Amino acid sequence: MPFTALNSRMVEARIGPGQRLFSQRGAMLAYRGEVSFTPNIQGGQGGVGSMIGRRIAGEATPLMTVEGTGTVMFGHGGHHVHVVDLTGETLYVEADRLLAFDGSLHQGTMFMGSQGGVMGMVRGQVTGQGLFTTTLKGVGSVAVMAHGGVIELPITPQRPVHVDPQAYVAHRGDVRNKLSTALGWRDMVGRGSGEAFQLELSGQGTVYVQASEEKL
Amino acid sequence: MTGDAVKAKNGVMVAYDGQMSFKKMTGGGEGLRGMVTRRLTGEQMAVMEVKGHGTCYFADRASEINLVRLQGEKLYVEADNLLCTEAALRTGTTFTGLRGASQGHGLFTTTVEGSGQAAIISDGPAVVLRVTKQSPLQVDPGAYVAHTGDLRQHFQSGVNFRTFLGEGSGEAFQIRFEGEGLVYVQPSERNTVGGEV
Numbered sequence: 001m002p003f004t005a006l007n008s009r010m011v012e013a014r015i016g017p018g019q020r021l022f023s024q025r026g027a028m029l030a031y032r033g034e035v036s037f038t039p040n041i042q043g044g045q046g047g048v049g050s051m052i053g054r055r056i057a058g059e060a061t062p063l064m065t066v067e068g069t070g071t072v073m074f075g076h077g078g079h080h081v082h083v084v085d086l087t088g089e090t091l092y093v094e095a096d097r098l099l100a101f102d103g104s105l106h107q108g109t110m111f112m113g114s115q116g117g118v119m120g121m122v123r124g125q126v127t128g129q130g131l132f133t134t135t136l137k138g139v140g141s142v143a144v145m146a147h148g149g150v151i152e153l154p155i156t157p158q159r160p161v162h163v164d165p166q167a168y169v170a171h172r173g174d175v176r177n178k179l180s181t182a183l184g185w186r187d188m189v190g191r192g193s194g195e196a197f198q199l200e201l202s203g204q205g206t207v208y209v210q211a212s213e214e215k216l
Numbered sequence: 217m218t219g220d221a222v223k224a225k226n227g228v229m230v231a232y233d234g235q236m237s238f239k240k241m242t243g244g245g246e247g248l249r250g251m252v253t254r255r256l257t258g259e260q261m262a263v264m265e266v267k268g269h270g271t272c273y274f275a276d277r278a279s280e281i282n283l284v285r286l287q288g289e290k291l292y293v294e295a296d297n298l299l300c301t302e303a304a305l306r307t308g309t310t311f312t313g314l315r316g317a318s319q320g321h322g323l324f325t326t327t328v329e330g331s332g333q334a335a336i337i338s339d340g341p342a343v344v345l346r347v348t349k350q351s352p353l354q355v356d357p358g359a360y361v362a363h364t365g366d367l368r369q370h371f372q373s374g375v376n377f378r379t380f381l382g383e384g385s386g387e388a389f390q391i392r393f394e395g396e397g398l399v400y401v402q403p404s405e406r407n408t409v410g411g412e413v
Contacts, residue, residue: 078340
């Protein structure tokens with residue numbers, strides 16, 4: 001079921017029988033109809049194995065399952081909410097940025113360090129995201145939270161995109177990311193521009209960038 | 217403004233042109249009885265009266281402002297969320313029952329009555345949701361800002377054994393609105409007792 005944006009910080013989801021939705025715990029603002037909220041101890045889909053995987057990877061955020069018939073409004077902490085509609089591709093996003101997503105999407109955890117070797121490890125440290133990220137695959141909608149408004153930048157093989165690691169929100173498609181440095185002697189003598197590290201995304205897809213360099 | 221007055225929360229004026237005078241109204245400008253009631257109910261508002269000729273601008277902590285036009289009906293709003301009202305509007309306090317405690321606001325709320333405009337503030341842009349007899353609405357106590365119209369509210373809880381195991385869904389309490397009216401909901405949740413479980 002698609003999410004409809006009520007304003008920049010609130011989304012509404014229509015839910016019917018047999019459908020379900022996962023959302024961050026406590027992110028419901030209001031609802032109509034008969035809807036139940038059950039805490040999801042496993043933190044998502046995929047049984048106990050996936051749950052342990054997520055716990056180890058530090059990608060376990062408390063989620064709840066939303067079921068029933070009616071409309072539910074979500075929002076959290078006054079953060080901006082961006083709706084991403086997936087049509088079969090994969091979305092890579094930090095688990096704590098997920099506000100709500102369709103129950104039909106396949107959720108997984110991915111090791112980001114495998115992309116780009118040692119630099120991949122450094123990337124996790126610089127962005128403060130750690131080595132793992134959550135993946136969502138399939139057909140459905142995802143509501144992602146960001147600090148400030150979000151823009152979508154297309155990535156094509158001819159045009160890689162460089163993003164400030166702190167302003168990076170999520171990306172989708174077949175995208176490789178690597179951390180590029182622009183450290184020069186100026187940084188060493190304290191005359192850096194404050195843009196020493198960038199995330200270089202190349203391939204085919206879209207990257208979501210927030211208007212702030214603050215984490216959630 | 218042309219010689220008339222506006223009641224506003226203390227210290228929310230950001231700019232004005234023309235001639236303005238600001239006067240603190242002790243006890244919310246409701247007389248001695250109103251003052252005592254407010255003290256007792258914990259719904260104290262530090263209110264000032266702005267009088268004069270010209271334009272006055274109000275804002276508070278960069279929060280979002282929603283204008284509500286009242287035509288004789290009653291607006292229920294938390295004292296913290298009320299920015300300013302026209303002087304023609306009467307303010308008062310009412311008992312809200314149990315739900316107030318879960319909202320972190322106490323057991324009483326402020327009412328605004330009469331004809332004119334009132335400005336309410338919310339953390340992030342608020343949405344106005346219509347409640348009809350056929351479609352009641354449940355709202356997270358932390359996201360509730362204000363409501364108007366003929367609404368009955370009661371408190372419902374979804375506390376079960378999971379809550380006590382520390383695995384609650386974070387949605388243990390809701391306010392259920394029934395009847396005809398409008399509810400203002402903000403996209404952020406205040407820290408409430410109910411939000412923790």
